[in-house]
Amino acid sequence: MKNVGYQNASLCWQAARECSVETNSKGAILTERACGTRHYLNATAAIVYLLCDKCHSTEDIAGFIAEQFSLENLPIDDVQGALDQLQAKGLIQRG
Secondary structure, three states: OOOOOOOOHHHEEEEOOOEEEEEEOOEEEEEEOOOOOEEEEEHHHHHHHHOOEEEEEHHHHHHHHHHHOOOOOOOHHHHHHHHHHHHHOOOEEEO
16 A cells, blocks of 8 residues: 555544553554553554554555555445544554
């Protein structure tokens, strides 16, 4: 997937807390460095989180997932749901 690199950073997602990331066959474990709280992510949520790098919008992330899983349609609603959950936990925020 091409990195779109939006000029408007407010459209892009980024990590809100400093976490260490341990990937495994089921997804990822995020450990907040400040408090040690662990968050367990399934494979799709892990991809979504890892793409919250100040360079990807919701549409970019959905496009990447559609490409990786050979989906005909962009999974915007599913990606938005994952982003909402990550944001509710304070793990990500808009750029």
